[in-house]
Amino acid sequence: xxxxxxxxxxxLAAGELTNEVEALHQGDAPVxxxxxxxxxxxxxxxxxxxxxxxxxxxxx
Numbered sequence: 001x002x003x004x005x006x007x008x009x010x011x012l013a014a015g016e017l018t019n020e021v022e023a024l025h026q027g028d029a030p031v032x033x034x035x036x037x038x039x040x041x042x043x044x045x046x047x048x049x050x051x052x053x054x055x056x057x058x059x060x
Contacts, residue, residue: 005023008023
């Protein structure tokens with residue numbers, strides 16, 4: 001069983017979706033991959049932000 005949103009329930013009832021699994025939207029968005037240049041801090045502010053990461057975010 002799939003928990004459907006109200007919008008997806010309406011789409012299923014209207015025949016836009018043939019089954020509940022189509023409502024999972026798998027593959028809708030491409031996987032985000034970091035660019036090779038994003039690994040290096042670009043300036044003083046970037047270095048400060050990387051240094052001051054809150055503990056619950058984890059360290060790089």
